[in-house]
Amino acid sequence: MTTATPAHRAHMLKSHVYAGFEPGPRVIILGAVHGNEICGTLAIERLMAELDAGELTILRGRLTLIPVTNPLAHAKVQRNGDRNLNRNLAPTNIPQDFEDHIANVLCPILADQDVLLDLHSTTNPPGQPFIMLGPQNNTGELLPFARAAEEEALALRLGPTRIVEGWLDTYAEGVKYRLAHASASLRAQMLSTDPSYGVGTTEYTRKHGGYALTLECGQHNDPEAPEVAYRAIRNTLAHLGLIDAPAPTVQAEFELLKLSQVIDRMDEGDRFVREWASFDHFKAGDVIGHRANGTALTAPSDGYIVFPSPIAVPGNEWFYFAQASERLVDGRAARIMG
Ligand SMILES: [Zn+2]
Numbered sequence: 416m417t418t419a420t421p422a423h424r425a426h427m428l429k430s431h432v433y434a435g436f437e438p439g440p441r442v443i444i445l446g447a448v449h450g451n452e453i454c455g456t457l458a459i460e461r462l463m464a465e466l467d468a469g470e471l472t473i474l475r476g477r478l479t480l481i482p483v484t485n486p487l488a489h490a491k492v493q494r495n496g497d498r499n500l501n502r503n504l505a506p507t508n509i510p511q512d513f514e515d516h517i518a519n520v521l522c523p524i525l526a527d528q529d530v531l532l533d534l535h536s537t538t539n540p541p542g543q544p545f546i547m548l549g550p551q552n553n554t555g556e557l558l559p560f561a562r563a564a565e566e567e568a569l570a571l572r573l574g575p576t577r578i579v580e581g582w583l584d585t586y587a588e589g590v591k592y593r594l595a596h597a598s599a600s601l602r603a604q605m606l607s608t609d610p611s612y613g614v615g616t617t618e619y620t621r622k623h624g625g626y627a628l629t630l631e632c633g634q635h636n637d638p639e640a641p642e643v644a645y646r647a648i649r650n651t652l653a654h655l656g657l658i659d660a661p662a663p664t665v666q667a668e669f670e671l672l673k674l675s676q677v678i679d680r681m682d683e684g685d686r687f688v689r690e691w692a693s694f695d696h697f698k699a700g701d702v703i704g705h706r707a708n709g710t711a712l713t714a715p716s717d718g719y720i721v722f723p724s725p726i727a728v729p730g731n732e733w734f735y736f737a738q739a740s741e742r743l744v745d746g747r748a749a750r751i752m753g
Contacts, residue, residue, distance in 0.1 A: 450488025
């Protein structure tokens with residue numbers, strides 16, 4: 416058996432469109448934006464089988480399904496093809512790498528949507544699914560937004576009950592810090608010093624008039640993850656009226672964390688004091704890790720660690736701090752995380 420992938424698979428983007436006869440929202444579901452995160456791919460394929468068999472009908476609006484959004488990364492069974500498709504996402508006149516080519520065909524599709532649901536899975540434990548929520552309504556420069564109420568309403572109806580917010584502004588602050596503090600040699604290794612580098616599928620969709628959620632469905636190989644993804648798709652279609660189905664349950668008991676700071680790994684010698692998992696809790700002053708020169712990195716306040724990456728390339732994100740957020744979501748207050 417050959418492991419080679421047919422060349423054509425890595426040179427085009429395949430999407431499927433189901434249009435209802437009645438008016439309604441334009442909804443897109445993405446799988447495998449990161450190639451080794453296949454829960455969304457499996458869930459989309461399951462949904463397509465039902466649509467194609469006539470067991471389910473899109474009655475209103477338009478549903479676009481992209482089971483494999485990064486076909487090169489998917490063929491390689493890894494996160495990225497040439498680079499991370501979910502950063503610095505924008506069309507470009509002179510494509511340099513595979514993801515630039517995908518961006519040129521994907522971005523116009525995203526710009527033509529009301530709603531995006533982007534399905535991912537995580538490397539790190541724990542496997543509990545969580546939702547990445549966008550900003551509150553604002554007229555700022557980084558990401559002006561006016562559809563927070565609709566986005567929040569969908570977030571509480573996907574199924575999972577843990578929500579994380581504050582991605583893009585924390586990322587932009589991290590870029591500023593990086594620019595101010597990095598040595599020249601480290602700068603060369605940095606992914607980017609452009610604040611818009613934090614723009615992925617959801618940010619791009621919001622920039623172009625839609626609203627969007629990323630759902631982390633669990634760990635990559637968790638057999639539950641495709642089920643979480645599938646339920647989220649069905650709940651989205653029911654909530655937005657594309658299919659006739661009972662209104663999904665509102666998750667009134669939810670946890671909400673706000674990312675507050677990103678800490679870069681600066682040196683191969685930077686080490687965590689233990690193996691951290693996302694959402695591990697710590698108290699102000701707890702030692703998280705040590706810099707190569709022995710300096711202790713301590714928690715600035717009570718909070719949680721998110722996306723720890725023990726082997727991050729120096730100059731790139733090592734981990735994020737997060738705190739409980741008091742933001743109301745769909746008019747409801749979160750409960751404090753245990
Ligand atoms: Zn991902």
